[in-house]
Amino acid sequence: xxxxxxxxxxxxxxxxANILQKGFSVKVYDLETEIPTPGIDFCSLDEVLMxxxxxxxxxxxSFKDVIKSITPKLNTDTTILDxxxxxxxxxxxxxxYLPETVGIIATHPMFGPDSFLxxxxxxxxxxxxxxxxxxxxxxxxxxxxxDLKVIEMxxxxxxxxxxxxxxxxxxxxxxxxxxGIKKTPIDTQGFRELLDLxxxxxxxxxxxxxxxxxxxxxxxxxIKELDAAFNDISIKLENK
Numbered sequence: 001x002x003x004x005x006x007x008x009x010x011x012x013x014x015x016x017a018n019i020l021q022k023g024f025s026v027k028v029y030d031l032e033t034e035i036p037t038p039g040i041d042f043c044s045l046d047e048v049l050m051x052x053x054x055x056x057x058x059x060x061x062s063f064k065d066v067i068k069s070i071t072p073k074l075n076t077d078t079t080i081l082d083x084x085x086x087x088x089x090x091x092x093x094x095x096x097y098l099p100e101t102v103g104i105i106a107t108h109p110m111f112g113p114d115s116f117l118x119x120x121x122x123x124x125x126x127x128x129x130x131x132x133x134x135x136x137x138x139x140x141x142x143x144x145x146x147d148l149k150v151i152e153m154x155x156x157x158x159x160x161x162x163x164x165x166x167x168x169x170x171x172x173x174x175x176x177x178x179x180g181i182k183k184t185p186i187d188t189q190g191f192r193e194l195l196d197l198x199x200x201x202x203x204x205x206x207x208x209x210x211x212x213x214x215x216x217x218x219x220x221x222x223i224k225e226l227d228a229a230f231n232d233i234s235i236k237l238e239n240k
Contacts, residue, residue: 002024002025003024003025003026003027003051004020004024004025004051004054005028005049005054005055006020006028006029006054006055006057007029007030007045007048007054007055007056007058007066008030008057008058008059009028009030009032009057010057010058010059011112011113011205012112013030013057014113015111015112015113015116016055016109019143019146019148020055021039023142025039025041026041027041027042027047028041028043029043029044029045029047046073049070049075049078050075051078052079052133052135053078053079053139054078054080054081055081055083056080056082056083056084056090057083059211060085060090060208060215061211063089063090064093064097067080067097071098071099074098074099074102076099076102077101078103078133079102079105079131080102080104080105081106081107081139082094082105082106082107083107083108085166085208086212086216087106087127087159088155088156088217089215089216090106091127091129091155094129100130102132103132103135104129104130104131105126105127105131105135105136106126106129107127108124108162109123109124109125110166112203114199114203115200122147122148123148123150123151124149124150124151125153125158126139126140126150126153127152127154127158128152129155140152159217162216163216163219163221163222164218166212167212167213167218167219167222168222168226169201170204170213171213171219171222171223172197173197173198173200173202174201174202174209176194176197176198177198177201177202181194181198182195
């Protein structure tokens, strides 16, 4: 395997390409025309679909349409690896629409463009959903070799835990941005960390935030629990 394909070259697609460039010739297809980038071969969709391993780095809301559009063109020895921040939804879509001859590996790199630049030890969730080409061990080893800690987990467990971690983080970040949080001359360390949280989460698109909340089946309960916690604190303050 000397080359791989990536469909989608947004903020995270660029991070993914950076990781994969260390071992492969990277072929990329994106709807937007990209400026020439060293080590990246921008190709037609048909060219990318000739690769045996293809990563999908597309918005969650577009995932189903992308899968349906590429399915008729895939070779029988292909493996699709998604990098969506939710897992049950894309896995169900891939299992429903991809031919049984096409392999499926579900992944979620537990970092974004900002944390990738500033953190040394990062995690990636992986699940061998339908590894009929027997490439899961290779990709697990590859990502481990890139100093990523591989966490093996089924999609349902991932989404349940992600709603309580990533979901909470992005929800609070967006809420604080909407509240109007800003620097003051007397910021404490804890407050500065809240500002960092807002900067990190709000650098991502609103599209990603909405998709994280709407396509994870567990986030509605998380939001209800947070609302209940805020109300509980408010009641304690009122009854003091």
